[in-house]
Amino acid sequence: MMDNRPIGVFDSGLGGLTVLKEIKKLLPRESLIYFGDNGRTPYGTKSKETVLKYTHQDVSFLLSKNVKLLVVACNTMSALALPELRSSIHVPVLEVIEPGSRAALKKTKSGRIGIIATSGTISSGVYSKAIRSMAPDVKIYTKACPLFVNLVEEGWWNNEITEMVAVEYLKELKKENIDTLVLGCTHYPLLTDTIRKVLGDDVVQVSSAEELSIALKELLNEHDLLTGQGEAHYQYYTSDSVEKFKELGKLILGEEILNVERVDLDGNL
Numbered sequence: 654m655m656d657n658r659p660i661g662v663f664d665s666g667l668g669g670l671t672v673l674k675e676i677k678k679l680l681p682r683e684s685l686i687y688f689g690d691n692g693r694t695p696y697g698t699k700s701k702e703t704v705l706k707y708t709h710q711d712v713s714f715l716l717s718k719n720v721k722l723l724v725v726a727c728n729t730m731s732a733l734a735l736p737e738l739r740s741s742i743h744v745p746v747l748e749v750i751e752p753g754s755r756a757a758l759k760k761t762k763s764g765r766i767g768i769i770a771t772s773g774t775i776s777s778g779v780y781s782k783a784i785r786s787m788a789p790d791v792k793i794y795t796k797a798c799p800l801f802v803n804l805v806e807e808g809w810w811n812n813e814i815t816e817m818v819a820v821e822y823l824k825e826l827k828k829e830n831i832d833t834l835v836l837g838c839t840h841y842p843l844l845t846d847t848i849r850k851v852l853g854d855d856v857v858q859v860s861s862a863e864e865l866s867i868a869l870k871e872l873l874n875e876h877d878l879l880t881g882q883g884e885a886h887y888q889y890y891t892s893d894s895v896e897k898f899k900e901l902g903k904l905i906l907g908e909e910i911l912n913v914e915r916v917d918l919d920g921n922l
């Protein structure tokens with residue numbers, strides 16, 4: 654049995670495109686629908702109730718597009734909303750915390766791991782919990798870096814101001830002698846160069862994208878959901894400017910983004 658329906662991938666904004674890129678690479682035949690809630694980003698500084706409400710709307714929107722599987726390409730939603738919503742979603746769902754944790758444990762040699770993420774994700778404690786459940790003896794150091802999301806959404810991935818912000822956010826982690834840093838927010842891989850300037854080459858930066866794509870392939874196989882014949886189709890939705898999405902999305906994916914439509918999940922287009 655084959656299933657040609659698309660996979661739904663979503664985030665509060667552009668960050669999830671770092672995950673979509675990896676999925677496209679590993680599963681080039683799968684059609685994908687992406688939703689970025691750029692109009693309401695960031696989620697990471699908002700209350701759990703708000704994140705739950707937004708996530709619920711994002712999920713309903715993608716389910717209305719007849720997706721066969723959902724990828725929550727956002728750590729904040731994975732941490733704060735998914736545990737409560739998962740049982741009401743009738744398609745398989747993949748999140749990013751577990752793959753990110755696994756990626757870190759594969760890389761660390763010293764067992765000293767740093768985690769950076771949004772305030773919501775850090776205060777939920779889910780990363781520390783996930784990593785400790787797999788390796789109880791590792792040392793974990795966390796830091797919330799909320800401004801990073803806005804800097805990425807602004808396209809300021811590599812400039813002096815972003816570097817100054819990174820120096821301030823990362824100064825405590827720098828002292829802890831970590832050998833691995835989890836980029837626990839899907840926006841952060843766009844700041845890899847800036848973070849490297851601050852922490853140096855010896856700290857390995859890991860994100861969930863690659864591990865998640867491998868898990869996705871397995872899950873599609875397991876559920877008999879792999880695509881059959883035909884060409885993959887990519888459709889993108891944003892709740893803010895289509896032009897800005899295209900412009901920055903192109904820089905993230907390294908190719909022109911053609912099919913972008915604006916949607917407003919509050920129903921006030």
Ligand code: DGL
Nearest residue numbers: 665695696697728729839
């Ligand atoms: N990219 C998201 C994450 O992985 C959310 C960023 C935000 O909206 O604050 O957490």
